[in-house]
Amino acid sequence: MRVLMFGWEFPPQISGGLGTACYAMTEALIKQGVQIAFVVPKKYEGIAQNGSDIIGANETDMTFSDIRTINDKFRTVNKNFNLSFIEVNSSLVPYVGQEDYYNIVNKRFAETESEQESIRAEERKAYRRFDFTGGYNQNLMEEVDKYALVAGQIAKTQNFDVIHCHDWLTYKAGIVAKQLTGKPLVIHVHATEYDRSGENVNTQVYEIEKMGMNSADKIITVSNLTRRTVINKYHQPVEKTVTVYNGIDYKDILPHRINNAFNKKIVTFLGRVTFQKGPDYFIEVADKVLKMDKNIVFVLAGSGDMLNRMVALVAKKRISENFFFTGFLKGGDVNRMFKMSDVYVMPSVSEPFGISPLEAMREGVPTIISKQSGVAEIVSYALKVDFWDIDAMANAIYGLTHYSALSNMIVKNGATEIKKINWDKAAGDIKEIYSSVLN
Amino acid sequence: MKSICFYFQVHQPFRLRPYKFFEIGHQHNYYDDVQNAWLCRRIADKCYLPANETFLNLIKKYQGQVRIAYSITGTAIEQFQRYTPEVMDSFRRLVDTGCVELLGETFMHSLAALKSENEFSEQVKMHSDLMKKEFGVTPRVFRNTELIYSDTIGRAVHKLGFKAQLMEGAKQVLGWRSPNFVYEHKDKNGLRLLMKNFRLSDDIAFRFSQQSWSEWPLTADKFASWVHELQDTECINLFMDYETFGEHQWKETGIFDFLNALPEEIFKKGDINFLTPSEVISTYSPKANISSEYPVSWADEERDLSAWLGNDLQDDAFDRVYALEQKVKATENEDLISVWRHLQTSDNFYYMCTKWFSDGDVHKYFNHYNTPYEAYINYMNILSDFILTLKK
Structure with missing residues (x-):
């Protein structure tokens, strides 16, 4: 079985958990005999190798007629979605000089047969490539469209049985690939717009998500929490959706500790500093706990659009003596942070899955997670609180930093528990889903 | 004349x-x-x-x-x-x-x-x-x-x-x-x-x-x-x-x-x-x-202290560095006293200024930090290290 997979990031250049999950998932699938062609917007020097055939959209050659065919095909289908897809006369075609541009726009109006023919001939030999940043910048929507266009080209030239897309950035690509080849489409929902933005959803993103889900033959969600969102907010049939929990690579790590210079207990938040992750609740709980016990240091590790406001909040509450910011942590610093931590807190307002509590557990750090997280569905040895319940969170932090019987038990049993949460099991489930859409 | x-x-x-x-x-x-x-x-x-x-x-x-x-x-x-x-x-x-x-x-x-x-x-x-x-x-x-x-x-x-x-x-x-x-x-x-x-x-x-x-x-x-x-x-x-x-x-x-x-x-x-x-x-x-009951300065349109003090970042940093006075001096350690005094240089608080408009441009010119928040975090990290050294 060969799968054409569309993703947005692949290690080592990643911004969050999605790239890591894609890497581990494909690795486990390959182990079970599945062949993977993995498409990324930008293939770069030093991209990780795990047996997947990595295809860069930025390295895919297309002629103008390819672009036009795919575009026209999609536009006819797309009427149903009431969404505009790629307009050839938008700025989407890079490296086009004024003359080329004129040709593309006016090709239909070429007056004589020979004129048309000469344009066609030129188009045939003019291979072009699209440029991708592969990041998340202000031209994201434009890049998503370009990616889908190139995806069509890749789908036409590759052999595969199933299409598998990860998150909304790649849904359009999946739809195009399905339209052009008729192969079944599986979409994998790692997060929805409701997780990222609460009720203030970006309607453009929502439309793409909905369009992707509508076109899919099967929808994989990373938790039942997300599955409920997909059913309730995106109106998908229950039987079309299925939950497959992410895994975690279990390594036999001896939980050794790095002592901190403060000689105090360290409570850590590690993640993007955005609305979704609830960093403000972390500061509120720190304020509360510090009123009782100054022998605790809180560390907010990560970066994001709420960071500056969080820094100002800590200054305002005058808790900077016991509250620190590390900024975005790279590579080894993540592990170092875990090894310094006595408690890990994930106060996410909405967390479809949440891999980092599992990483904390693996490193032997007792963990507090919000009930509004997918991971809460599968772990028992973590303290679970509502993200808004500052009192309960403060209680949990106080308990884990003061009662070693509690923290020891949680750490010991948690380490055993996460061995069962692995990618081999997830890959087996995904493989079954592939089989179900092929029949 | x-x-x-x-x-x-x-x-x-x-x-x-x-x-x-x-x-x-x-x-x-x-x-x-x-x-x-x-x-x-x-x-x-x-x-x-x-x-x-x-x-x-x-x-x-x-x-x-x-x-x-x-x-x-x-x-x-x-x-x-x-x-x-x-x-x-x-x-x-x-x-x-x-x-x-x-x-x-x-x-x-x-x-x-x-x-x-x-x-x-x-x-x-x-x-x-x-x-x-x-x-x-x-x-x-x-x-x-x-x-x-x-x-x-x-x-x-x-x-x-x-x-x-x-x-x-x-x-x-x-x-x-x-x-x-x-x-x-x-x-x-x-x-x-x-x-x-x-x-x-x-x-x-x-x-x-x-x-x-x-x-x-x-x-x-x-x-x-x-x-x-x-x-x-x-x-x-x-x-x-x-x-x-x-x-x-x-x-x-x-x-x-x-x-x-x-x-x-x-x-x-x-x-x-x-x-x-x-x-x-x-x-x-x-x-x-x-007579000037309140401090006046030569800075900005306001001619007051708002370039150095007044926002939460500046006030927190300022209060915390001066809160150490007794402890630092009690050590009678010249090196420690000197480090503490250098941390008092007003520019450190100037970098944390959030008045971005008009006068803010002048501030930016003298500032090697990207944001006042970054300036604050960096300063507080250093201050924390100093406090740990002080405790020893």
């Missing part, structure tokens, strides 16, 4: 290096030596050396009729000694002419006057000692960091034996009165107050190269006529950063040509001379008492 009183501020802070959370408790070197050396070298070449040379030549050319004053912070001198010793020599030559007065200030260019009179006095004495040691003179006139003045600060300065203090001719203090006279502390304690004429000072310091300004280009002739035409005037106090010459106003703007031509144009008018602050107070007697 009326007098022009030129005073220039010379200051370089020790810029802190990017200091990570993980270094707390392990690394105790806080300064960005490379950047400090580089900036010191650049500003020496662009401003201090050529500007000193210009004034030295003018003093010689007009046989002592050109008279000016400087205050040089301790942190600037420490960096000159380390990175550009020829700047020290150049200032010594200026002081040796007898036409240059050196003013007192806090060694660290700190805001100690707002927080701890005790610490303030010690830093002022440190600075006086440094002036004596390096230049052989004892300052008699005082300028506080950023010209910050209040009645309370004036009292402390008087107690330290200074005859006069420089301040901003701020409207909220002067009201209808002119900055062009000598004033006195409201206690009538004898402390004279020299008011910066901010319009004429800023014409040189800020507007000199501003092509949108209706008076651009500013020539020495034009400036001299403005001074000449002033009625009811005794002293015109032109106070500015020394970096105006060559750094804020590049050489290419003609700022040095302006300086070279100014004395001649001034003397042509016949009724204007140059005096140092000490000479001003012995020449003119005070016209009235001045």
